Amino acid sequence: MSITVSFVLNGQAVSAAVESRTLLVEMIRENLGRTGTHVGCDTSQCGACVIHVNGRSVKSCSMLAVQAEGAEIVTIEGVAGDDSLHPMQEAYREHHGLQCGFCTPGMIMSCLDLVAQNPDPSEHEIREWLEGNLCRCTGYQNIVRAVKAGAKAMR
């Protein structure tokens, strides 16, 4: 059975017809064509699907599309300004906080929420926060550096 789900995505009103079992990440990627948010697992460990729903980081594989009705959603495509990158994005590049890039959108979205809640996180706090975001390439060290620098630039 088809249900129409509408919400605001990166500042734009969007709408699509989905099934009741459609995951939010599926709707974002397939119905709405925003492929920056990724699917890396099927048990909600990896965090590649992290987006912001009503200002908080959420694993979009763990929400049904219908649960997002009327929400304010931000994905990685909505982070940069018109002509410039967000300081957190700049920090990832400056500190080599990515290699293959697949975990990166979810990682950045997750870190933005961390910094929103804790503007000056310690290394320990960053590592604990990132327990829900897996990276197989970087070993996390440069990601932590990037988050530290991004947080500082955002203050």
Place this chain on the structure above:
Amino acid sequence: MAENGIGAAVRRKEDHRFITGKGRYTDDINRPQQLYAHMLRSPLPHARIRKLDTAAASAYEGVAAIFTGQDMLADGVGGLPCGWGINNKDGSPMVEPGHPPLAADTVRHVGDQVAVVIAESRTIARDAAEAIEVDYEELPAVTDLASASADGAPLVWEEAPGNICFDWEIGDAAPLEEAFAKAAHVVDIDVVNNRLIANAIEPRAAIGDYDSGNDEYTLYTTSQNPHVIRLLMGAYVLGIPEHKLRVVAPDVGGGFGSKIFHYAEEAIVTWASRKLKRPVKWTAERSESFVSDAHGRDHLSHAELALSEEGDFLGLKVQTRANLGAYVSTFGPSVPTYLYATLLAGTYKTPAIYAEVKAMFTNTVPVDAYRGAGRPEASYLLERLVDKAARVTGIDPIELRRRNFISPDSFPYQTPVALEYDSGDYGACLDQALEMSDYAGFESRRQAAAERGMLRGVGISTYIEACGLAPSNVAGALGARAGLYEAGTIRVNPTGSVTVITGSHSHGQGHETTFAQLVTESLGVDFDNIEVVHGDTGKVPFGMGTYGSRSLAVGGMALMAALEKIKTKSKKIAAHLLEASEEDIEFENGQLSVAGTDKSVSFGDIALAAYVPHNYPLDVLEPGLEETAFYDPKNFTFPAGCHICEVEVDPDTGVVQVVSFTAADDFGRIINPMIVEGQVHGGLTQGIGQALYEQCVYDTDSGELKTGSLLDYCLPKADHLPNYDVSTNTTLCTHNVLGVKGCGEAGAIGSPPAVINAVINALSVKNVDDIEMPATPEKVWQAIQAASA
């Protein structure tokens, strides 16, 4: 060093698309009118397919087709080939059963492909697959090496008695008799190299897109080597000539070896798209990846080291059983043989070495290369054995290593196991690591930890590896069925920008940046005016892809050779423009000048002249400025180093925490130290993962993969790990123009023994002297209990 040239920590060009969500990974790609494929997989480890009833499933609305192994066989589809043949001790070839993309009549591991459902949506395909009725006749199965080796064990393949694929040897057994006879000490060890799963964060995916208008195929796939797929699938499986088959490996989210191989799903979607005249897209679910991506490692080894009274290594003998899984995978046979046993000299001048390897079939997912591919197995065995020898002889583990190191003036050094090392200074890396890790201060840290009730240990590993695969004639003599050259083109455009076309593939390694650095250094072209193209056989005519830490040592060297041709031609053009002789032209910092004068032209002038040849020596020189080189390396390269790990173990819970990790590595010349550091960080993390967290477990009764999702298979997480302290020491490779050795896998090769040696060191106060990887809290706790009983 030019700005943004060799040695500079240039920030990456490729990052922009990744940090803005504009990367283009295979699952991001959609083709008009595409259908979706869902694989039906065996729930049993070994069974005959008595009956396969797809009638009910086919009736689902939106199902376009359901294909089985019989359908593919009837259409003449070939089996997935093996790219490396290994011979037995007696010279006879290995057992090489066929590997159909869809099982024809027998399934041989949980996850083995049985049928493919192709439908208008993923969900329809998945739902319909549940309606397929398969009548399996269960057969007895074996999933681990011990069971597969037992007398009367069930056979995975009738044609492989004893479940042996091959029984291989290397080295000379005869001198060992004497070495062991005169030895003052003989130290033996049994080690397990635990089975691992690569788990790149991007699951595998493939899109087959047949164009009936041109009778041409395009395959989009998450591959580390699109040209290899074109070769293997085109020539052996589907019978498609190269010029009709384009393979595109776009952005790929990590590989670590698991995305080298030609997988069934690639052939299935390509073949199906021709049958259905529509694109067919398949994307793995993670738990599906667990039972279909090649696994890694899985060795059982017994080794004996003979030593003199003073601690000289006199001889080493090794017996290894290696699990190949249910089928011979693309490079499976090479991993426990020529990528493993040839490293058993390590950094040591052991004069006599002999190794036997039995490769066995089991009813498990095929095993093939995973970061390090054979070299981690060798260094783990050696460095555990050397540490044990230190304990047994009472000789300090560092002094024992130093005593036996191949000295810096011994190169080139011919090992007793085929490889000839070109350069190295193992003592320098050891010294560097000892200092960086404040090894001298360990005892006081250990005491401070003890006061907190924690057991602190330090462990060391001095490793070497062989990479930069590979000299084709040598590889061919050893069983490789393909060449291992690399190809590169430097295309200078009329306005002076440069397009680099490389057969190497970047799935995280940063080639778009580092290869541009090579060009900037060589031609003086602005870094921002250089573009690196890779991954698409439609744009890159030839290549062999990225694995075995070969991109710089082989791919980069192909580019250096092409750059040299560009420089030679440029000088000819300059000579004409400057009315001088070619021998007097100097090319530096983007300027070509007549030696000893101030007459010069810029490289930009040369480029324009080449494509607008009005003032140009057309009678002796073709217009244009584009050169291609194929580079076949003269030897492997031999990165080496010293890793030192400190752990703290909580004796009450068994939890092991890595509190510091130091790496002093020798990678030869370094192009981008930031990228090298990143590769080391990633490799160390995978090595620590192997040592402490990761294990692939099969249920011996049901043959099910118990660690079948990320819930059960523990990947290292950010809060498990410390910051690493890494640095490099450089001895140049002697057989390539830049002296580079490569760095991608070394972290995963040197670290597991450093970690386990540290754990054993920490547990020595509890009389524990052995532990297997992964050293989970339960294992550690049990070991402590057992030792105190």
